[in-house]
Amino acid sequence: MDSYECYIKAGEIVRRLKEESRPLVVEGARYVDVANFIEDKTREYGGAPAFPVNISVNNISAHDTPTLDDPRTFTKGDYVKIDMGAHVGGYIADTAYTVRVDSPDDDLVKASRDALKAALEVVRPGIQTNEIGAVIDETIRSYGLVPIENLTGHGLEQYVAHSAPSIPNLDVGAGVKLKEGDVIAIEPFATDGAGSVMDDETYLIFKYISDRPVRLQLARKMLATIKNNYNTLPFAQRWLSKIYSKRKAEFALKYLVRSSSVYAFSVLKESDGGNVTQAEHSLIVREDGPEIYT
Ligand code: MN
Ligand code: MN
Numbered sequence: 001m002d003s004y005e006c007y008i009k010a011g012e013i014v015r016r017l018k019e020e021s022r023p024l025v026v027e028g029a030r031y032v033d034v035a036n037f038i039e040d041k042t043r044e045y046g047g048a049p050a051f052p053v054n055i056s057v058n059n060i061s062a063h064d065t066p067t068l069d070d071p072r073t074f075t076k077g078d079y080v081k082i083d084m085g086a087h088v089g090g091y092i093a094d095t096a097y098t099v100r101v102d103s104p105d106d107d108l109v110k111a112s113r114d115a116l117k118a119a120l121e122v123v124r125p126g127i128q129t130n131e132i133g134a135v136i137d138e139t140i141r142s143y144g145l146v147p148i149e150n151l152t153g154h155g156l157e158q159y160v161a162h163s164a165p166s167i168p169n170l171d172v173g174a175g176v177k178l179k180e181g182d183v184i185a186i187e188p189f190a191t192d193g194a195g196s197v198m199d200d201e202t203y204l205i206f207k208y209i210s211d212r213p214v215r216l217q218l219a220r221k222m223l224a225t226i227k228n229n230y231n232t233l234p235f236a237q238r239w240l241s242k243i244y245s246k247r248k249a250e251f252a253l254k255y256l257v258r259s260s261s262v263y264a265f266s267v268l269k270e271s272d273g274g275n276v277t278q279a280e281h282s283l284i285v286r287e288d289g290p291e292i293y294t
Contacts, residue, residue, distance in 0.1 A: 003158070004284075006091035007183065011282065011293030013045045013086040014093045018294075021084075025099045027076045031055045032066035034082070035238070042086045050085030050092040051161050052205055052236035057081070059270040061148060061189060061197045062278075065204050068241040076102045079109070081278045087233070090159040094185040095294035096280035107143045108190060108277050115139040115147070115169075115188035116279040123186070123283065123290040129175030133168035136188045140169075146195035148276065151268070153186040156282060159232050182285040193274015199266035206253060207234045212261045218244075219252040223261055234265065 001009065017038050024034050035053040042049050052065040057078050066072065074080060083096035098109050105113075115136040122135050132153075140147045153167030165176045167186050178184070208227055214220045222240060229235070240249035256262035270276050283290040 001089065003089075003091055006088040007093065007284070008293055010047050010050070010086045010088045010091055010093035013042055013047045014084055014095045014294050016045065017041055017084060017086075018095060018097055021082060022097070022099060025074060025080050025082065025101060027074055027102050029074050030066075030070070031072045031074070032068070032070045032238070035066050038082075038084050042084075047086035047088050050087040050094065051234035052238065054083035054096075054205075055080065056083070056276070058275050059193070059273045060200070061268045061270055061276045062151060063205055063265045064202075064267045065236050066238060067204065068238045068246050074101045079275045079277055081276070083278065083280065085161065090231070092156045092161060092282070093294050094156060094161065094280060094282050096187060096278050098277040098279065108145060108192060108275055111140045111143040111145045111190035112188045112277040112279040115190065116186060116281060119186050119188065120281065120283070120290055120292065123178065123285060125178060125180045125285055125287060127178055129165050129167050129178065130171050130173060131175065132186065133175070134171035137170035140188065140190045143190070145190045145192055148189035148191055148195055148197055148270070150196050151187070151189050153184060153280070156183045156185055161233055178285045180285055180287060183282070184285065185280055185282045187278060187280035189276055189278045191270055191274040191276045193270040193276070194272035196271045197268040198271050200269045202267040203257070203264040204237050204267065205234050205265040206237070206257070206262050207265075208232055209261060209263050212259045214256065214259055214261060216252070216255055218248060219255045219259075222249070222252040223256060226262065
């Protein structure tokens with residue numbers, strides 16, 4: 001398969017899993033069951049997870065994913081953002097949707113979804129990334145809500161989940177021109193809060209950075225597993241807990257982060273505690289409009 005076919009195949013997997021996972025996000029369901037379902041099916045359908053399924057609820061905006069024995073369950077009215085990625089040969093499809101649990105969609109859900117739709121309508125070669133941001137900002141503000149200014153869309157390169165260019169969710173004044181064939185993800189976030197996110201200082205998602213001297217034998221072994229299984233793509237503490245036990249995974253990951261072999265992504269929360277929604281598609285920039293493959 002060439003790179004194009006890989007992108008399309010990865011896209012087919014997540015498109016199918018968006019449909020299949022949505023009915024699972026109901027009151028009382030466990031986060032970890034939804035994450036495991038999507039990740040297991042991603043493999044069954046012929047891909048691999050490009051990153052752990054992010055399940056970020058209410059004011060938690062991104063980078064949350066359940067632990068192996070996570071007791072958390074959904075509550076009626078929760079704003080649940082399911083962000084999933086599949087890759088085939090390192091070529092990534094990245095997509096997200098928001099469910100308001102057992103409740104009809106409200107303006108907060110509609111705002112990010114409409115902003116994504118509006119953004120997709122203006123994508124073409126020659127448009128600047130900040131012009132896309134302006135469209136997102138305008139659409140979300142028309143609902144009396146605000147975009148999250150420090151979360152962005154991004155390019156997608158082989159084995160790189162977030163590459164240049166970044167696609168802002170507002171007009172940041174300057175940007176780069178998109179060109180035919182660029183592969184990008186656009187992901188508006190809307191909130192009734194302050195419009196920014198901050199670190200929650202909880203770490204559940206990691207990625208390999210570089211080989212550094214690692215004295216601890218368990219950590220050395222784990223680093224080899226990480227490189228072998230996940231390459232440079234993000235992975236979950238939960239995944240290593242399945243292989244090594246949760247206690248060992250937690251311990252060795254802390255050690256690997258301290259030694260700068262592994263990077264830890266902080267869970268991100270809305271700065272003012274506002275609720276947050278997200279919508280995301282991956283696409284290829286084409287003369288006659290975006291080829292949305294998720
Ligand atoms: Mn995503
Ligand atoms: Mn993304």
